[in-house]
Ligand SMILES: Nc1ncnc2c1ncn2[C@@H]1O[C@H](COP(=O)(O)OP(=O)(O)OP(=O)(O)O)[C@@H](O)[C@H]1O
C-alpha cells in the first residue's frame with residue numbers, strides 16, 4: 161500500500177511528500193528527515209526570502225496608482241476577488257429564482273401565457289475568467305495536438321516528407337502570437353458566420369491563435385522521436401509483415417511517446433503564455449482581459465488585482481505542466497527514466 | 501537436386517556519394533533443409549549484408565535468393581531474424597513480445613487458446629517461462645536474447661537468421677545460450693544461418709562454415725563442412741582432433757587466406 165502511495169506521489173511529481181510517506185512506512189527517519197529538509201525546507205526558505213524582498217522592496221516603489229502592492233495587499237485582493245465571485249453567483253441564483261417565480265405566477269394566472277426564459281448575464285468574475293482561459297487553452301491545445309501528432313508521425317517516418325515541410329515549420333515556428341492575431345481575427349470573422357453560433361467568435365479566435373503557436377513543439381518533437389526509433393524495431397515489424405497503421409500503432413507510437421509528451425508539455429506551456437497575450441490584445445474573455453481591464457480601470461486596488469492574476473497565471477501554468485508530466489510518466493514504458 | 505535455400509550469385513551495390521559501392525560480389529551459398537550454417541569473416545566484410553538480403557530487408561542488385569524454389573525479395577516471417585541487440589519492444593513484457601509475433605503470423609489461423617499455448621510453449625523452449633511477465637529492461641542480456649530467439653522460433657520460420665546473436669554477451673552466458681541453441685536445434689531441426697565472429701562458436705554449432713573474403717566486393721572464400729557427430733559436448737570436443745583441425749582451418753583462413761582469391 162505504502163509503495164503504491166509513494167509511486168503515486170512520485171508519478172504525480174509530488175516528490176515533496178515522499179519522505180513523509182516513507183517515514184510513515186517505517187523507514188529510518190533520520191535519512192528521510194534529511195530528505196525532507198532538502199525537499200521542503202530549502203524551497204520554503206527561498207519562498208520566505210522572496211516574500212521578504214517583495215514586501216520591503218515594493219514599499220519603496222511609488223507608481224501613479226499608489227504604492228506597489230506587497231504580499232499583504234495582494235492576499236487581501238485574493239479574498240476580495242473570491243467574495244466578488246461568491247456574490248455574483250448569489251446574484252445569479254437569485255436571478256433565476258425570481259425568473260422562475262415570475263413565470264410560475266404567470267402560468268398560474270393564465271396557463272397559455274407566453275413565458276420568457278432569459279440567461280443571466282452578469283459581469284464575469286476573476287474565477288469565471290480563469291475557467292474561460294482554461295477552456296480556451298485546452299481547446300487550442302487539443303486542436304494543435306490532433307494536427308501536430310499525426311503530421312509529426314508521418315513526417316518522422318518519411319525523410320522526404322520531412323525535408324519537404326521542414327522549411328515551412330522553421331519559418332512559422334518563431335512567429336509571435338501577436339502577429340497571428342489580426343489575421344486570425346479577420347479570417348474567423350469572414351469564415352465563421354452562423355446565425356446561432358455555438359462558440360463566440362472571440363473564443364474561436366483565441367483558441368486558434370493558441371493552436372497556431374503550440375503546433376510546432378509537438379510537431380517537431382514527434383517527428384524527431386519517430387525518426388530516431390531503433391531501426392531494428394521497425395525491421396521486426398517488417399519481418400512480421402505488419403501493415404502501415406499497425407506499425408504506427410504498435411511500434412511507432414509506443415516508442416516515441418516520451419518525445420511526443422516532451423513536445424506536448426512545451427506546447428501547452430507556450431499555449432498558456434500565448435493565450436494570455438492574445439486575450440489582452442484582442443479583448444477576448446479570459447485572464448488576459450481581466451489584467452487589461454484592471455489596468456485600464458486604474459483604481460488603487462488594480463495593481464494588487466493584477467498581481468493576483470499574475471500569480472494565478474503562474475500557478476495554473478505550473479499545474480498544467482505537472483499534469484502533463486504525470487501523464488507522460490503514466491504513458492511512458494520506462495518508468496525509471498528521470499523525467500523532469 | 502535443387503537446394504532448400506539458394507543464395508544465387510548475389511551482388512549488391514550501395515549508392516554512395518562517390519558512385520555505387522559494391523559490398524558483395526557474386527556470393528553463392530547453397531543450404532539444405534535442417535542445416536546449420538555459420539558465416540564468419542572480418543568485420544565490415546558484408547556478413548550482415550548477406551543476411552539482410554536473405555531476410556529481404558535489402559534488395560540484391562544482381563542475383564537473388566531462392567527459398568524452396570521461390571524467389572524471396574521482401575521480409576517475411578518465413579525468414580525470422582534474431583537481432584544482435586535483441587530488438588525486443590521495451591514496452592511489452594516478454595510474453596507480449598512473443599505473443600505479438602504469434603498473433604501477427606497466426607492470428608487468422610489459430611484461436612486465442614492456441615495462440616496462448618504456442619506463445620508459452622516457445623517461452624518454455626528457451627527456459628524463460630519464469631520471467632514471462634517481466635519487461636525487457638528487467639532481465640539480463642542473455643535472457644533478452646533468449647526471448648528474441650523464442651520470438652523468432654514462434655514464427656515457425658523456414659529459415660532462422662541470426663546476426664551475431666551472442667556477440668554482446670559474456671563468455672559464460674554465451675556458452676549457456678549456445679548449449680540451449682544446440683538443444684533446440686536437435687529438437688526442431690531448423691534451417692539456420694548464423695553470423696559470428698567467434699571461431700569456437702562456429703565450429704561447435706555448425707554443419708557448414710562459410711568464410712567470407714574481405715570487402716569491398718566481398719565474396720565467399722571457402723566453405724568448410726563440419727562433420728562432427730551430434731550431440732556435441734563442448735568439454736569433450738576440447739581434446740578432439742577433428743574439432744581442433746576444423747578450428748585451425750578457420751583460424752588459418754581468417755589470418756592468412758582471407759584476401760580475395762586471384763581471379
Ligand atoms: N545501407 C548501407 N549503405 C551503404 N553501405 C553499406 C550499407 N550497409 C552496409 N554497407 C557497407 O557494406 C559493407 C559491409 O557491411 P556489413 O554490415 O554487412 O558488414 P559485417 O560483415 O556485418 O560487419 P560486422 O562484422 O562489423 O557486423 C561495409 O563496408 C558497410 O560500410
Ligand SMILES: [Mg+2]
Nearest residue numbers: 547548549663
Ligand atoms: Mg554485421
